[in-house]
Amino acid sequence: MMASDQKADLHRYLKTARESFLWKLDGLSEYDVRRPLTPTGTNLLGLVKHLASIELGYFGATFGRPSNEPLPWLADDAEPNADLWATPEESREELIALYHRAWAHADATIEELALDATGHVPWWPPHRNPVPLHLILIHVIAETNRHGGHADIVRELIDGATGLRPENSNLPDADPAWWAAYRDRLERAAREAAGLRPPA
Template identity: 30%
Template structure:
């Protein structure tokens, strides 16, 4: 995937394209890492690259469950474990799940075909406004873009703390870009 979203024909296509790009950039933070490095927490926080990817996938899945009006069980006790890869989880498992969630999100948005589709606001949490009852599907997609890019930034910092890798050199390595005087694709440390 290129480093920029290409031309878009309409708002719905644009929102889905920016969400896909945000997912891709987040996934790149895991490129070339070992299972141990995916679980590493080398910064001041307890965040890891693998845990951040797992969390964002779970968050997107949760929002789309609400959009579709499906029953949802929220386990606030499991919130912290949602930020960590379990011992029996691999990044390939997380990526496969994230791919299924992304496909489901796209299908949901295309099937609804209405960015004004009302999405109920959860009033049980203090960060949601008490004076409104619904978000729009547009708002949910913008929120998912914000959530994904915010955590991609966290993952960038964690990744750079692990081995010094940054976004464009990782993208260059993942996509096989040629080396230039000003951009060298990432290579594993010897």
């Protein structure tokens, strides 16, 4: 396979992961896109903010192509996890627009550089630098899909919505009764494996 084909494949996987992630916010209230649903505060809009920051960093500063987007939540004096939640002043529209601008900036880097073009990730230790675009693409695809999995779980906790994307759920086509029975079966199997009594 030629390098240009490999790059196109990787880029396509990144684009698919981005789009799959963003639709998890569709139809939700302002509260629901922001509210923390895990003990560590995982929330949908914060993940958008984080993913935008990832793309701007890895496809920007790494290759000497800064975006000039202000990212105060990444400043040296920013509080921990400032990139993982949206303040009341940061609108959903603003952060989604930032993510779209991050896509455009990243896409330009990906299209203009060869897969073996090298960059330097300032926040990585010296032994991991320099790094080729090929590895950065893989890294960002993995990060985007990892956070996409977080978004899947958070969205399901909010309103029960599941699936890979609107036109392809990638799940069995089953009604709520089937899913309830399936979950009960898994609970029984887990209890049996652990030597616990069946639920009352």
